[in-house]
Amino acid sequence: MSDTHEGQAGEGADEVSAAILVIGDEILSGRTKDKNIGYIAEYLTEIGIDIREVRVVPDDPPEIAAAVNALRARYDYLFTTGGIGPTHDDITADCVADAFGVALEVREDAVSAMRNRYPELELTPARLRMARIPEGGTLIDNPVSGAPGFVIGNVIVMAGVPKIMQAMLDNVAPTLKGGKPLLSETRTGAIREGDIAGPLGELQARFPETRMGSYPGYTDKGFQTSVVVRARDPQVLASAIAEVEKMIAEYRRD
Amino acid sequence: MSDTHEGQAGEGADEVSAAILVIGDEILSGRTKDKNIGYIAEYLTEIGIDIREVRVVPDDPPEIAAAVNALRARYDYLFTTGGIGPTHDDITADCVADAFGVALEVREDAVSAMRNRYPELELTPARLRMARIPEGGTLIDNPVSGAPGFVIGNVIVMAGVPKIMQAMLDNVAPTLKGGKPLLSETRTGAIREGDIAGPLGELQARFPETRMGSYPGYTDKGFQTSVVVRARDPQVLASAIAEVEKMIAEYRRD
Numbered sequence: 414m415s416d417t418h419e420g421q422a423g424e425g426a427d428e429v430s431a432a433i434l435v436i437g438d439e440i441l442s443g444r445t446k447d448k449n450i451g452y453i454a455e456y457l458t459e460i461g462i463d464i465r466e467v468r469v470v471p472d473d474p475p476e477i478a479a480a481v482n483a484l485r486a487r488y489d490y491l492f493t494t495g496g497i498g499p500t501h502d503d504i505t506a507d508c509v510a511d512a513f514g515v516a517l518e519v520r521e522d523a524v525s526a527m528r529n530r531y532p533e534l535e536l537t538p539a540r541l542r543m544a545r546i547p548e549g550g551t552l553i554d555n556p557v558s559g560a561p562g563f564v565i566g567n568v569i570v571m572a573g574v575p576k577i578m579q580a581m582l583d584n585v586a587p588t589l590k591g592g593k594p595l596l597s598e599t600r601t602g603a604i605r606e607g608d609i610a611g612p613l614g615e616l617q618a619r620f621p622e623t624r625m626g627s628y629p630g631y632t633d634k635g636f637q638t639s640v641v642v643r644a645r646d647p648q649v650l651a652s653a654i655a656e657v658e659k660m661i662a663e664y665r666r667d
Numbered sequence: 668m669s670d671t672h673e674g675q676a677g678e679g680a681d682e683v684s685a686a687i688l689v690i691g692d693e694i695l696s697g698r699t700k701d702k703n704i705g706y707i708a709e710y711l712t713e714i715g716i717d718i719r720e721v722r723v724v725p726d727d728p729p730e731i732a733a734a735v736n737a738l739r740a741r742y743d744y745l746f747t748t749g750g751i752g753p754t755h756d757d758i759t760a761d762c763v764a765d766a767f768g769v770a771l772e773v774r775e776d777a778v779s780a781m782r783n784r785y786p787e788l789e790l791t792p793a794r795l796r797m798a799r800i801p802e803g804g805t806l807i808d809n810p811v812s813g814a815p816g817f818v819i820g821n822v823i824v825m826a827g828v829p830k831i832m833q834a835m836l837d838n839v840a841p842t843l844k845g846g847k848p849l850l851s852e853t854r855t856g857a858i859r860e861g862d863i864a865g866p867l868g869e870l871q872a873r874f875p876e877t878r879m880g881s882y883p884g885y886t887d888k889g890f891q892t893s894v895v896v897r898a899r900d901p902q903v904l905a906s907a908i909a910e911v912e913k914m915i916a917e918y919r920r921d
Contacts, residue, residue: 438880441717442709443707443708444895447704451701454694455697457697458696465695465725466730467695469720469722471720498881500860501867502880540864574883
């Protein structure tokens with residue numbers, strides 16, 4: 414395949430290139446085993462985007478900013494994972510803002526996204542860290558735990574927790590230019606992922622032209638799961654979503 | 668955590684740094700899921716070597732040579748995996764020889780290593796590719812399939828197949844200089860990461876010789892967060908963990 418990797422991003426008529434940047438000491442120490450690289454690589458390959466490079470860097474501001482700038486200049490897209498939680502070592506938003514030379518402030522739409530998910534949650538300074546978005550960025554919905562990711566320029570900033578990252582990737586994928594456009598719909602209900610795992614597997618088998626994913630979360634009111642269906646054909650997508658709605662109605666517990 | 672990552676390799680009295688370079692289109696396409704990064708990271712952390720960076724690059728000669736030169740200059744060791752098999756796209760040895768500016772020839776000791784393992788093996792040109800070692804390199808025994816890895820300068824070149832890579836790492840590990848190993852303790856409680864983010868940041872500031880991380884999850888019973896503290900000094904670790912225990916007792920919700 415090396416012929417597809419020569420030269421810079423965007424040289425081919427319909428080649429779209431990308432890199433992945435994984436941020437976190439816990440990956441470099443081996444304490445946490447990365448599950449995102451393989452997932453993102455396979456996902457983007459399917460929608461016609463070629464991953465050309467991956468880097469893993471520590472929770473170190475100059476390292477992160479340098480990698481962001483090197484990779485966003487070189488490829489059509491840069492996908493980052495990790496470092497957008499509430500703690501002192503969650504510094505990805507700061508480093509991306511530095512890399513772009515823009516301000517980083519708490520944004521009302523990000524606060525609203527978190528409040529919508531957890532109406533009674535106390536918005537501590539630590540939680541408000543997660544609502545800081547680099548100026549000019551647009552939010553990526555996080556159906557699992559509320560705190561959003563964001564897109565700025567050609568950089569897509571996602572969580573490190575695999576389930577959250579996967580949901581964010583589903584949400585951002587329809588906005589990406591790729592070899593083949595992919596449509597996506599989401600339905601959410603008060604269901605447990607364990608209850609629908611079997612039925613969802615059967616639905617996936619009935620609709621082989623779609624990709625179905627489920628993303629469990631936990632709110633103040635209990636379990637809630639989002640089901641995402643992706644397909645290239647809008648009619649196939651509509652048929653599959655209708656079945657997902659029936660399934661959610663059958664298994665919901667509220 | 669960033670204070671431990673500033674500057675170049677080897678700055679600390681007993682810090683030994685390393686990078687991992689994973690070579691292969693199959694990882695970037697997602698067809699093969701990497702299992703080596705996490706394994707090597709955990710292994711080296713245990714023997715006191717800090718992994719500071721990981722890169723994955725395609726089977727593309729200039730990309731590989733550039734990454735080898737960037738990473739070997741910056742860290743005490745560079746570990747590569749992949750690209751030393753018999754096929755046309757196994758070009759790691761070529762690229763490492765280029766990066767060092769040395770010749771690459773079939774070596775008798777490498778041929779012997781392969782013959783010892785498989786006396787009746789026909790040494791086709793494809794197999795002899797695997798006996799080409801950059802000038803000045805020393806062999807790493809491959810007890811699984813015979814074809815050796817090699818060490819040249821501070822670069823350790825290993826196979827991509829996990830079982831073979833793991834055996835090679837065992838063989839080369841006793842020759843590596845290691846720092847003081849990093850100790851680690853974990854405490855888990857029914858706490859929300861957002862609640863302890865502030866207090867944990869304060870604790871990190873009070874114990875600069877440690878690295879503290881928090882890892883949220885949820886179970887059927889609700890939120891649960893693990894706090895990990897790592898340090899080289901056992902007394903510092905014990906003092907920090909005692910404070911973490913107090914913090915968890917204060918914020919737990921069960």
